[in-house]
Amino acid sequence: MKLGNLNMFLLNDPTVIRDLLEKRSNNYSCRPDLYARQFGDNLNIALRDNDEIWRRQRKMYHVRLNVKSADRYLPYQHCDSLQLLDDIVDRPDAWLEHIQRYTASISTTLLYGWRTPHTNTGYVKDLLEWMEVTSDALNFQLVDFYPSLRILYKVLPGWVLPNKRKLQNLQKLENRVFYDLLGKAKEKLESGEAHPSFIRDMLMDQDHDRLDDRQIANNAAHGFGAAMDTSANTLVGFIKAMVMFPDVQAKAQEEIDAVIGSDRLPQWDDRDRLPYIRAVVEETFRWAPSPISAAVPHAAKEDDVYNGMVIPKGSMMMINVWTVNHDRFPNARDFDPTRYTPESTLVENNSISQDSPRRMHFTFGAGRRVCPGFHVAERNIFIAVSRLLWGFNFQRARDASGKIIPINRDAVTPGLIVRPEDFECTIKVRSKSREEFIRKSWSDAQENLDSEGNFTPEFIKASFK
Numbered sequence: 001m002k003l004g005n006l007n008m009f010l011l012n013d014p015t016v017i018r019d020l021l022e023k024r025s026n027n028y029s030c031r032p033d034l035y036a037r038q039f040g041d042n043l044n045i046a047l048r049d050n051d052e053i054w055r056r057q058r059k060m061y062h063v064r065l066n067v068k069s070a071d072r073y074l075p076y077q078h079c080d081s082l083q084l085l086d087d088i089v090d091r092p093d094a095w096l097e098h099i100q101r102y103t104a105s106i107s108t109t110l111l112y113g114w115r116t117p118h119t120n121t122g123y124v125k126d127l128l129e130w131m132e133v134t135s136d137a138l139n140f141q142l143v144d145f146y147p148s149l150r151i152l153y154k155v156l157p158g159w160v161l162p163n164k165r166k167l168q169n170l171q172k173l174e175n176r177v178f179y180d181l182l183g184k185a186k187e188k189l190e191s192g193e194a195h196p197s198f199i200r201d202m203l204m205d206q207d208h209d210r211l212d213d214r215q216i217a218n219n220a221a222h223g224f225g226a227a228m229d230t231s232a233n234t235l236v237g238f239i240k241a242m243v244m245f246p247d248v249q250a251k252a253q254e255e256i257d258a259v260i261g262s263d264r265l266p267q268w269d270d271r272d273r274l275p276y277i278r279a280v281v282e283e284t285f286r287w288a289p290s291p292i293s294a295a296v297p298h299a300a301k302e303d304d305v306y307n308g309m310v311i312p313k314g315s316m317m318m319i320n321v322w323t324v325n326h327d328r329f330p331n332a333r334d335f336d337p338t339r340y341t342p343e344s345t346l347v348e349n350n351s352i353s354q355d356s357p358r359r360m361h362f363t364f365g366a367g368r369r370v371c372p373g374f375h376v377a378e379r380n381i382f383i384a385v386s387r388l389l390w391g392f393n394f395q396r397a398r399d400a401s402g403k404i405i406p407i408n409r410d411a412v413t414p415g416l417i418v419r420p421e422d423f424e425c426t427i428k429v430r431s432k433s434r435e436e437f438i439r440k441s442w443s444d445a446q447e448n449l450d451s452e453g454n455f456t457p458e459f460i461k462a463s464f465k
């Protein structure tokens, strides 16, 4: 595809994705030189080109959010999911809000060490505002397709170029929020009160990791941007699937009831014994991918030739996630967990395996840029999905005359990160005894929280040995 002076290749075939993004990753793990990169000190890991700073930033994710570290953070997810369940019992119609709070909270806890009991106060409010401004400001712009316009963009003032103004405002917001959060993390570290988190680990090993303050501040905040919406939107996709495919929901609950029973909640350790739930999670990633075009395109570092086709230096390489997640499968818009064998879902890494053609979905991207938060994401989603199925029934909503309100199966919101378009549904707790169990579990969990809703030092000491 030719967009202005820019060449864009849409990758619609897993074999091509393997051959280019994976086998030739030296050439295809760059990012395009988007205009937006000039703002925010070019320290957004997802936008930055493949260079020494990006490698250092990315290494932090590999070292500090790998499988072992992701397991370490499970007490955070197990606890926050109890508030999610309790919130839904309280106000089932506000389920979207509760899901967004859950994913915001596990993100702030893991990245910064503090919880988010409500999303409308404090730094989390700032972070959510930042994400909103970011998704608006980061859309492709004319100057991305006609790089010769850059000089003009440089000299023209913000009031003539609304996008330049948006990016300038974004930079101001980032300077305030990101560095305040860094300052707060440093204070906690100095006073010995810092809870385990990504930013704490980066600060503790700052000299060894060779990241300066600005890089650490950006790395943590951009983790929030990458984690919060993608995880929330995936859970919205899961609820939509359960409402539209009641037989799948019934089968999933059958498995949970048989393996877990009614007097405890599922947890991550149960994953091995819940093959159908694992398949529901994978099918959710395939069926409702939040980054439908793998979020940010890769770019070609040098000219290349593939199957006789010339790929010029600088070309954008977009994984067409929607297509590769669907085209290979019969009845691809049916939500069908039986597409997966228990063996294929048992190994977590299969979803990001380098052997692309064997993969069932590309929701986490591919090659050296593949999502480094994958293990955390898998835990966020598995814990929420299994517990929601344990506690609730998800049904079609009816209007005042009792008629079922239709749902557009394929409609998603616009943008590079999408979620299913709003739809009506009814969520009901499965039984009185389950409601009481949820109430009690959350009430007991609150014993471990202080007056601001953060974990007490005793809980941290007991959970992180």
Ligand code: HEM
Pocket: 045, 046, 047, 058, 061, 065, 222, 223, 224, 226, 227, 228, 230, 231, 234, 290, 291, 294, 295, 296, 297, 298, 362, 363, 364, 365, 366, 367, 368, 369, 370, 371, 372, 373, 374, 376, 377
């Ligand atoms: C369901 C949840 C998630 C989905 C679907 C998702 C998906 C993606 C995708 C498609 C990419 C781009 C991959 C590519 O360019 O090939 C990406 C990049 C990234 N993700 Fe995730 N992600 C999720 C959760 C998370 C979480 C929980 C974190 C961190 C805690 C995270 C951190 C990142 C970062 C830092 C990048 C940029 C990597 C780079 O450019 O080198 N993501 N993610």
